[in-house]
Amino acid sequence: MTPSADLSGPSGFHLTGGAPDRYEQYVAPVMAPFVDALVDSAGLEPGDTVLDLACGTGFAARIAAARVGPTGRVHGADPNEEMLRLATALRPHLYPDIEFTAAPADRLPHDDALFDVVLCQQGAQFFPDLVAALTETARVTRPGGRFAATTWTHLDRSPYLAAQHETLRQHAGPATGADYLEAFACTGDVLSAALRKAGFHDATARELTLDVTLPPLAAFAAGHLSALPWGRQLVAAHGQQALREAGRTLAERFADRAAPDGTVTLPFTATLTTAIR
Numbered sequence: 001m002t003p004s005a006d007l008s009g010p011s012g013f014h015l016t017g018g019a020p021d022r023y024e025q026y027v028a029p030v031m032a033p034f035v036d037a038l039v040d041s042a043g044l045e046p047g048d049t050v051l052d053l054a055c056g057t058g059f060a061a062r063i064a065a066a067r068v069g070p071t072g073r074v075h076g077a078d079p080n081e082e083m084l085r086l087a088t089a090l091r092p093h094l095y096p097d098i099e100f101t102a103a104p105a106d107r108l109p110h111d112d113a114l115f116d117v118v119l120c121q122q123g124a125q126f127f128p129d130l131v132a133a134l135t136e137t138a139r140v141t142r143p144g145g146r147f148a149a150t151t152w153t154h155l156d157r158s159p160y161l162a163a164q165h166e167t168l169r170q171h172a173g174p175a176t177g178a179d180y181l182e183a184f185a186c187t188g189d190v191l192s193a194a195l196r197k198a199g200f201h202d203a204t205a206r207e208l209t210l211d212v213t214l215p216p217l218a219a220f221a222a223g224h225l226s227a228l229p230w231g232r233q234l235v236a237a238h239g240q241q242a243l244r245e246a247g248r249t250l251a252e253r254f255a256d257r258a259a260p261d262g263t264v265t266l267p268f269t270a271t272l273t274t275a276i277r
């Protein structure tokens, strides 16, 4: 991992104190099908040089590395060094290594026009200045290079996330509820307009609804909350017991949807936005 001296402060999604491990463990089941769709949409070729922007623990970078092969290169950038430590520990033993760098999206250390493809999985909604971040992304993307991002579509298209929001509002209070909603504000229209301002063209956005099978919620719901900044706010304000109660509330909400093995399959909707540099 390449450290960077001057990182931006915590953004709307800054996990510390062991939460990155829980993020990897509990968020993977929800993200996995969307990461596959994101990487597919970018049409990666062997030999491509790829950036996973706001890479977190590296879900997209790991899949991209398998696609571009030994003649390609994959970099990941994220300002959260704890997330990157995990990304580095989890990277597959491939040649060449995925290179993770601590950097916010609006201050990337990479050369101009380095990347054939930039992927951004559920990160753009957390950039404090979206146009500045995408202008910097445009700088590091070669002319004709591709950009692809997922961001959550409005809550009412993802029943589990809507219930998670309602549970957090009830158990942690309206401020946490409002904070959570900000993660849903980066619509396809907002992202496409920012991409055009930043120097990309042919920006298009489409909704992607995928069924996700969640592990039995009695154990999973609280763990998943504990891997998110809003669940961390709940614990900070009201303690671990409040987190367990919130998890129970969520599990009960979907009890009638549980399969005999306890799993629950629900639709989640993200917006997939693509553009050309």
Ligand SMILES: C[S@@+](CC[C@H](N)C(=O)[O-])C[C@H]1O[C@@H](n2cnc3c(N)ncnc32)[C@H](O)[C@@H]1O
Residues within 6 Å of the ligand: 008, 011, 012, 013, 014, 015, 031, 053, 054, 055, 056, 057, 058, 059, 060, 077, 078, 079, 080, 083, 103, 104, 105, 106, 120, 121, 122, 123, 126, 127, 128
């Ligand atoms: C919901 S996580 C998504 C992580 C990863 N892309 C994934 O698919 O799991 C949001 C990520 O955005 C990162 N982030 C927050 N502010 C950022 C910024 N200004 N520039 C780049 N990344 C940022 C966070 O550190 C976090 O890893």
